[in-house]
Amino acid sequence: MIRMRIKCPWARRAVFAGVPALVLALGGGCKPGEAPPAPPRESSASTPVPITVATAVSAPVDRTLPVVGTLFAKDEATVAAEVEGKLEKTMAEFGDRLRQDQPVALVDTDSYTALAAQASARVAQARAAAVSAGRDLGRQVELRRTGIASPADHDAAVANADQSRAALKAAEAAETVARLNVERSRVRAPFDAAVAERIAGAGDYVKPGTPLFRIVNDDVLKFIVQAPESHAPNVRKDLPVVFTVDAYPARSFEGRVFLVSPQVNAATRMFAFGALVPNADHALKAGTFARGELILEPAVPTVFVPLESVFSSSGISRVFVVTNDVARLRGIVPGRVRDGRQEILGGVAAGEVVATSGLSKLRDGQPVVLRVPSP
DSSP: OOOOOOOOHHHHHHHHHOHHHHHHHHHHOOOTTOOOOOOOOOOOTTSOEEEOEEEOEEEEEEEEEEEEEEEEEEEEEEEEOSSOEEEEEEOOOTTOEEOTTOEEEEESHHHHHHHHHHHHHHHHHHHHHHHHHHHHHHHHHHHHHHTOSOHHHHHHHHHHHHHHHHHHHHHHHHHHHHHHHHHHTEEEOSSSEEEEEEOOOTTOEEOTTOEEEEEEEEEEEEEEEEEEGGGTTTOOTTOEEEEEETTEEEEEEEEEEEEEOSOOOTTTOEEEEEEEEEOTTOOSOTTOEEEEEEEEEEEEEEEEEEGGGOEEETTEEEEEEEETTEEEEEEOEEEEEETTEEEEEESOOTTOEEEOSOGGGOOTTEEEEEOOOOO
C-alpha cells in the first residue's frame, strides 16, 4: 500500500473530489497559504459573436390595400318582346356584338305593317269626313244668316263637324299606335352590347314582356370588392385599382373607384366599393374573379431589410440592430414581403444596421464582430 502525506488542505480535499484535482495538487506542489487554482472558465456573453450585417434601406412603395372581388358588366339588360305574335326571326346569337338600335329579332312584322296601313286608311277616311262636315257647317251658317236654315239644322251641322274632327283625331292616334307597333315588332338592341344568352327562337309565340335575349355591355366593367370597415376613411373616388385575373396571370388591369357604399355590413364588418375598368379589347369577361390592390397613396418612402434578418419570438417579429459592435434586440411592425425583402412599417429606420446571420447565438446586448461573408 502506498501512503502519501498531503500538506495542502485544498489538495487533501481534492482526494475526495476526484483524481484530476489530486494530480493537479501533486504536480503543482503546494506552498503555505497558497490558494487553489481557479477552475477553467466557460465562454461568457462578453465573447463577440461573428455575424454578417446589412443596412436598412428606404425605397418608394405604393401604400396599398389588398382586394379581391368580381367583375360585372357596367350595363346589362334582358331584351323582351314589346308586341304579341309569332317570333319570325332572330338575328343574333350568344357572343355576337351589337350596336345600339341594331335589329335582333322580328315579331309578326307583316301583320303589324298591315294594321298600320289600315290605320292610315282610316285616317284618310276620317279626314275626308271632317272636311265634308266642315263644308256642311259653313253652308248652314250662311243659311242661318239669311234666315233660311232652322236653328235645329244649324246645331246639327255644328255637332256633326265636331264629331268628325274628334273621329279624325282618334284615327290619327290609332295610326300612331299602329306605326309604333310596327317599330316595336322589330326588336332592337338598347345599347352597345354583347349577347350573353339567346332565350327565344324563331317560331315561338311571344307576348309583351317575353324575354328574347340577355345582353351585357362589357366595353366597361365594374370591379366590385369588399373592404374592412377600418379602411373606410381611406377609400375615395378616383383612387386607382390594379388587379390580375387567372386567365391573364402576367397581365395587369387597372380601373378607378367610382362608387363607395355608404353602409357597412353588420355581419361581416365590410363595405363595398366599385371601380370602373375599361375593356376596349374585351379581354375581360363579366363574372370573372379578380385579385389586386387599391393604391391608397403612391410612392411612399418605405424601409426594407433582408428577409433573413427578421425572426419571430413569442408571436412578435424582431431584429437585432447593431450599434457600436453591440446587438440590440428590437421589435418591429412588419409589412409585406417584396422581392425577398421585408417591408418595415415601424421599429427600424433607414440607415440602421441589422444582423443577417448568427441570430440564434445573439441576445440583447451581445457584443458582435463583423464577419466577411464567403464569396
